[in-house]
Structure formats: structure tokens, C-alpha cells
Amino acid sequence: xxxxCGCSPEEHHHDHGDDHHHHNHEHDHVAGGAAGGRKISxxxxxxxxxxxxxxxxxxxxxxxxxxxxxxxxSPGSGKTTILEKTLRDLAGTTRSAVxxxxxxxxxxxxxxxxxxxxxxxxxxxxxxxxxxxxxxxxVAEFDLDNLDLLFIxxxxxxxxxxxxxxxxxxxVVVLSVTEGEDKPLKYPQMFHAxxxxxxxxxxxxxxLDFDVAKCRELARRVNPGIVIFEVSARTGxxxxxxxxxxxxxxxxxx
Numbered sequence: 001x002x003x004x005c006g007c008s009p010e011e012h013h014h015d016h017g018d019d020h021h022h023h024n025h026e027h028d029h030v031a032g033g034a035a036g037g038r039k040i041s042x043x044x045x046x047x048x049x050x051x052x053x054x055x056x057x058x059x060x061x062x063x064x065x066x067x068x069x070x071x072x073x074s075p076g077s078g079k080t081t082i083l084e085k086t087l088r089d090l091a092g093t094t095r096s097a098v099x100x101x102x103x104x105x106x107x108x109x110x111x112x113x114x115x116x117x118x119x120x121x122x123x124x125x126x127x128x129x130x131x132x133x134x135x136x137x138x139v140a141e142f143d144l145d146n147l148d149l150l151f152i153x154x155x156x157x158x159x160x161x162x163x164x165x166x167x168x169x170x171x172v173v174v175l176s177v178t179e180g181e182d183k184p185l186k187y188p189q190m191f192h193a194x195x196x197x198x199x200x201x202x203x204x205x206x207x208l209d210f211d212v213a214k215c216r217e218l219a220r221r222v223n224p225g226i227v228i229f230e231v232s233a234r235t236g237x238x239x240x241x242x243x244x245x246x247x248x249x250x251x252x253x254x
Contacts, residue, residue: 050164053132057167060136064144067246067253068152070166072190073174074183075156078200080108081233082174083151087115089243094250096149099138101130103155112153118142129160132167148250158187169253170195177201177208181215184222191222196229198242203232 061068073079087096097118100109109121120138122130135152142150152168154161162171173194175183178201184191191197197219199212212230219226227245231238 047163050132053136054165054167057132057136057139060139061144061150061167061169064147065254066144066147066150067250068150068166068168070152070154070161070168070171071174072154072158072161072171072194073156073176074158074179077156077174077176077179078233079153079156079174080111082198082200082231083153084111084115085233085236085239086243086246087112087117087151089239090149090246091116094148094246095146096151097139097142097147099130099135099150099152101134101153101155103128108153124155128155128157129164130154130166131164135166148254149246158183158190162187162190162193169249172196172198174198174200175215177204177210177212177215181211181218184215184219188222191219191226194223194226196227196245199228199230200233202230202237203235 071079071083083098087098090096097120098109098112099120099122100106100112101122101124102108103124103126106121106123109119112119118141120141122134122138124130124134130152139150144150152166158173171190171194173190173196175197177199199215202212205212216228219228229238229242229245231242233239
């Protein structure tokens with residue numbers, strides 16, 4: 001989607017084994033020369049189509065009573081590490097599955113598979129976000145009726161995924177303390193769209209000039225209702241509070 005997120009106009013590539021699905025983003029232009037011409041944006045139509053598909057996804061998830069989270073962050077925030085630890089710690093009490101989104105490689109999907117949880121990889125190629133259509137194809141391989149929790153790990157990007165509803169119950173934004181406390185103001189749409197913020201890598205705070213209170217204040221300036229957990233996926237600090245929130249939402253979703 002060139003007009004909204006800088007994706008290549010070339011097709012997205014969805015990794016569905018032998019059943020690859022491709023689609024093009026179309027762009028309409030009105031001729032008139034460099035000075036008088038104007039481009040008609042198709043952003044509204046594309047987002048409207050995605051939202052219709054997301055409604056279908058949400059209904060499908062609700063019918064199976066699956067609680068769905070869309071994990072979003074910039075690259076390197078520790079999103080996959082949080083996911084690995086969460087899946088291992090909840091094993092035996094929560095039936096989980098994961099959709100992994102990346103532009104290339106299945107590196108993260110391999111890491112998730114090592115936890116014993118079912119995982120489906122989506123490679124988006126030049127595209128910088130997942131959309132509802134991709135997710136609907138990916139989850140077709142899961143037995144949703146035998147799941148409690150579905151994580152969708154989005155492509156690392158704090159801009160584009162904020163605009164795309166995937167049918168999830170909540171967006172969860174991961175922000176690491178190595179990124180700077182001003183990220184909620186720099187990328188307000190993402191923090192406004194998220195219901196939860198995981199402030200990760202808190203074990204590094206003694207070595208950084210990072211103002212946790214300021215970060216929390218800025219996040220709540222953008223989104224007064226955002227729930228914030230300070231966590232370290234490496235040491236486990238704060239993860240029990242995150243698990244408590246998950247458990248409450250999963251039970252209420254049943």
C-alpha cells in the first residue's frame with residue numbers, strides 16, 4: 001500500500017506451502033501533467049476491504065472462543081523472546097498457537113516451533129505489515145476449536161501495522177528500554193491503537209539513560225487507557241503480571 005505504508009506495489013508473498021496467494025495493490029491516477037495532475041488515493045478502499053475481512057476473522061475467532069493478540073513493535077524490541085517465554089511458561093495450562101509475520105526468513109517461526117506450539121509463517125516480501133486476508137489463510141491450518149490463545153506476531157514496524165485490523169481482540173505494543181522513552185510521541189498512531197504496552201528489557205535499565213516514568217507518561221498522553229507492564233523476558237521480571245492479565249482475558253473470553 002504505497003499511499004499509507006510504503007509497501008512495494010509488487011505483490012505480497014504469503015507462505016502457504018504449495019498454495020501461494022498473491023495480490024496486487026492497485027493505484028488510480030488522473031492524467032494532467034506534472035503541474036495539474038492529481039493522484040487519487042485508494043487508501044480508503046483498501047482499508048475498508050481489510051476491515052471487512054477483519055470482521056470475518058473476529059467472528060471466526062469468537063465462534064471458537066479463541067483470544068487473539070496482535071503483537072506489534074519495532075525490530076529488535078524483544079517481541080519474539082517475550083513470546084517464547086510466555087508460551088513456555090503457559091504450557092500445560094493454555095492451548096496456544098502463533099502466526100509469525102516477517103518480510104523474509106522463518107527464523108522466528110523456528111524459535112517458536114521449539115516451544116512445542118503450532119506455528120504458521122507468513123513471509124510478506126516487500127510488504128511491511130500483515131493484513132486480515134493473510135491471517136485468515138494462515139489460521140486455516142489451526143484447529144481453532146482446540147485453542148485458547150492465538151498470538152499474531154506482526155512484522156517489525158511501528159507505523160503500518162497500526163492501520164490494519166486483523167480481527168484480534170487487542171493490539172499489544174512492545175517497546176524496549178533501548179529504544180528511548182519518546183517513542184509513543186514519535187509513533188502515536190501505534191500507541192493509540194494498542195491496548196497494552198510491554199516495556200521490555202528492564203534488566204538493562206541500570207546501564208541506560210532511560211526515564212521509565214517519562215515513558216509511561218508519554219504513552220498515557222497518547223492513550224490514557226493503555227495498560228503498561230514493565231517486563232524483562234530475559235530475567236522474568238514482571239512477567240507474572242502479564243500472565244495474570246492474559247489469564248483474566250482468556251477466562252472472560254470463554
